[in-house]
Amino acid sequence: MPLESNARIAKALAERGYNAEREAVTLLAGATDPTAAVAAAVDRAPDDALRITADHVREAIGDADRSAASPDEPGQSPVETEGSIGSESAATETASGAATNDATDSTTVDAASDPETAANDGSERSRDPDLRDLEVGNDMTGRSTGTGEYADFVTTFRDRYERLSKILRGRVNHRPAEAIADMPGGSDAAMIGLVNDVRSTKSGHWLIELEDTTGTFPALVMKDKGLADVVDEILLDECVAVEGTLADDAGILFADSLHFPDVPRTHRPGGVDRHVQAALISDVHVGSDEFMADAWHSFTDWLHTPEADPVEYLLLAGDMVEGVGVYPNQDEELDIVDIYEQYEVFAEHLKEVPADTEVVMIPGNHDAVRLAEPQPGFDDEIREILDVHDARIVSNPATVSVEGVEVLMYHGVSLDEVIAELPEEKASYDEPHKAMYQLLKKRHVAPQFGGHTRVAPEERDYLVMEDVPDVFHTGHVHKLGWGKYHNVLAVNSGCWQAQTDFQKSVNIDPDAGYAPILDLDTLEMTVRKFS
Numbered sequence: 001m002p003l004e005s006n007a008r009i010a011k012a013l014a015e016r017g018y019n020a021e022r023e024a025v026t027l028l029a030g031a032t033d034p035t036a037a038v039a040a041a042v043d044r045a046p047d048d049a050l051r052i053t054a055d056h057v058r059e060a061i062g063d064a065d066r067s068a069a070s071p072d073e074p075g076q077s078p079v080e081t082e083g084s085i086g087s088e089s090a091a092t093e094t095a096s097g098a099a100t101n102d103a104t105d106s107t108t109v110d111a112a113s114d115p116e117t118a119a120n121d122g123s124e125r126s127r128d129p130d131l132r133d134l135e136v137g138n139d140m141t142g143r144s145t146g147t148g149e150y151a152d153f154v155t156t157f158r159d160r161y162e163r164l165s166k167i168l169r170g171r172v173n174h175r176p177a178e179a180i181a182d183m184p185g186g187s188d189a190a191m192i193g194l195v196n197d198v199r200s201t202k203s204g205h206w207l208i209e210l211e212d213t214t215g216t217f218p219a220l221v222m223k224d225k226g227l228a229d230v231v232d233e234i235l236l237d238e239c240v241a242v243e244g245t246l247a248d249d250a251g252i253l254f255a256d257s258l259h260f261p262d263v264p265r266t267h268r269p270g271g272v273d274r275h276v277q278a279a280l281i282s283d284v285h286v287g288s289d290e291f292m293a294d295a296w297h298s299f300t301d302w303l304h305t306p307e308a309d310p311v312e313y314l315l316l317a318g319d320m321v322e323g324v325g326v327y328p329n330q331d332e333e334l335d336i337v338d339i340y341e342q343y344e345v346f347a348e349h350l351k352e353v354p355a356d357t358e359v360v361m362i363p364g365n366h367d368a369v370r371l372a373e374p375q376p377g378f379d380d381e382i383r384e385i386l387d388v389h390d391a392r393i394v395s396n397p398a399t400v401s402v403e404g405v406e407v408l409m410y411h412g413v414s415l416d417e418v419i420a421e422l423p424e425e426k427a428s429y430d431e432p433h434k435a436m437y438q439l440l441k442k443r444h445v446a447p448q449f450g451g452h453t454r455v456a457p458e459e460r461d462y463l464v465m466e467d468v469p470d471v472f473h474t475g476h477v478h479k480l481g482w483g484k485y486h487n488v489l490a491v492n493s494g495c496w497q498a499q500t501d502f503q504k505s506v507n508i509d510p511d512a513g514y515a516p517i518l519d520l521d522t523l524e525m526t527v528r529k530f531s
C-alpha cells in the first residue's frame with residue numbers, strides 16, 4: 001500500500017511547490033503517518049529549497065520512523081510484456097506492435113532474472129547522480145537561420161547532398177551529372193543525387209531522375225534487373241547512388257544497381273558498464289479528453305518502486321500536450337482548452353516522476369512550437385512552466401548521448417508518410433519500427449519534401465543522420481514497436497492517449513499506456529504495461 005501512494009506523495013509535495021528526490025518520497029510513503037510526515041518535511045526544508053531531499057525527510061520523521069520506511073515491500077509490478085513472438089506472455093499481453101516483432105529483432109529481459117530485482121535489498125540505492133553523463137548534440141534551438149526564402153531551401157538541400165553523398169562516395173565511383181552527359185555512349189557510369197522524380201513507364205520499367213549540384217540526369221531501371229524491391233523503397237528528395245551503363249546516345253543511364261546511404265552492418269553500438277535504464281516514452285497528450293491519467297499515475301507510481309531503481313533517465317519524444325487547433329474539430333475532444341494550462345498540468349504530471357531522474361524532451365506536432373522540422377525546443381514561457389527536474393528541452397530531432405549510448409530522438413511525423421508511400425510489408429502502423437528502419441537506411445529522418453511533413457529551410461539540414469545512432473527513438477503514430485536494424489535499436493514508443501474519434505474513424509488502434517524500458521548496458525528492451 002505505501003509504495004502505491006508514492007506518486008501521490010510526490011504530487012502533494014509538488015502542490016506545495018517542491019520537487020522531491022525519489023528516496024525522500026519513499027521515506028515519506030513508509031512513514032507511519034505520511035500526511036503528517038509530508039507536512040513535517042516541508043516545514044524542515046529551507047525556504048529557498050526547491051527540492052525535498054532524503055535528508056530533510058530523515059530529519060523530519062526521525063530515526064524511529066526511518067526504520068519503518070525501508071522500501072522493501074515491492075508494490076504491485078506492472079505487467080511485463082515481451083517483444084518475442086514465440087513467448088507465451090507476448091501472445092497474451094503485448095501490444096500488437098510488440099507482438100509482431102521478429103524473434104531476432106526483439107530483446108527482452110525476463111523478470112525472474114532481472115538483476116535489479118535481486119539487488120534490491122531495500123535500503124541502499126544504486127542511483128548515483130555522479131555516475132550520470134548526459135550530453136546533447138545537434139540541438140538547433142536558438143540556431144534557426146532560415147527566412148523562408150527560396151535561397152534557404154537551396155542551401156538546405158546542398159547541405160543534405162554534401163553530407164549524404166559523402167557516405168555513398170566510398171561505395172561508387174561517381175561522376176557529376178554534368179560530366180556524365182559528356183561521357184561516350186556505352187561507358188560505365190555512376191551518379192549520386194537527390195531523387196527528383198520516380199515514374200513507372202508504360203512497359204513496366206522505372207525512370208528515376210537524379211539531381212546533384214551540377215544538374216540532373218535520368219536513370220532507367222529495367223524491370224528484369226531484379227531491382228523492383230529497391231525501387232519500391234525510394235522516396236522523393238532522398239539521396240541515392242545509381243550505377244550502370246550509359247545508353248549509346250549517352251542520354252540515359254541504364255541502372256545495374258541502386259544504393260542507399262544506409263547504416264553499415266559493422267556498426268557497433270556503445271553501452272555503459274553499469275546497470276542503468278532509460279524509459280523511452282512519447283505522446284502524453286495532456287489536455288485531451290482521452291489522456292489516460294490513471295495509466296500515467298501507475299507508471300509514475302512504478303517509477304518509485306525498487307524495481308524501477310535503475311530507471312535514471314526519462315526520454316520524451318514529443319506531443320507532451322494535446323495542443324490546440326492541430327487537427328480539424330480537435331476542440332471537441334479537449335479537456336483543457338488553454339495551451340499554457342495544458343503545459344501547467346503536464347508539468348504537474350511530470351513532477352510525479354522521481355526528482356532525481358534525468359529528463360530529456362523534444363517537441364512534437366501537437367506542441368507549441370513551429371510545425372516545420374527541425375522544431376526548436378520550447379520557448380522561455382513554456383520552459384518556465386516546465387521548470388521541474390531541470391529537464392533538458394531540445395529540438396526535434398536531437399541526439400542525446402546517455403552515458404555514451406547515442407540516442408537519436410525524433411517525434412516521427414514522417415513515419416505517416418513512409419507508411420503511406422511504401423508497401424505494407426516494408427512499413428505499416430502495426431510495425432512502426434520497420435518504417436524507422438527505412439529512415440535509418442536513408443540516413444535522414446524526413447526525406448520527402450513538400451508533402452505531409454513540413455520542412456523548414458535552414459543553413460544546415462538538421463534532419464540528416466550524419467552519425468549512426470545506437471538507439472533511434474520516435475513516437476507520433478501511437479503504436480508500440482521495436483526491433484534492431486543493423487545493430488541499431490529502433491523503438492517507437494506508443495502513447496498515453498486512448499483512441500480519439502478521428503483515430504476510430506480511420507481504424508488507428510493506439511497502443512496506450514506502455515513504457516519501453518531500455519537497458520543502457522545491454523541495449524535490451526522490456527516493455528511495461530500500465531493500462
Ligand code: D5M
Nearest residue numbers: 283319327328365416476477478502508
Ligand atoms: O497523431 C497520431 C497518429 O494519428 C498519427 O499517425 C497521425 C494520425 N492522426 C491523428 N489525427 C489525425 C488527423 N486529424 N488527420 C490525419 N492524421 C491524424 P498525433 O499527431 O500524435 O495525434
Ligand code: FE
Nearest residue numbers: 283319364476
Ligand atoms: Fe501524438
Ligand code: ZN
Nearest residue numbers: 319364365476
Ligand atoms: Zn504526433
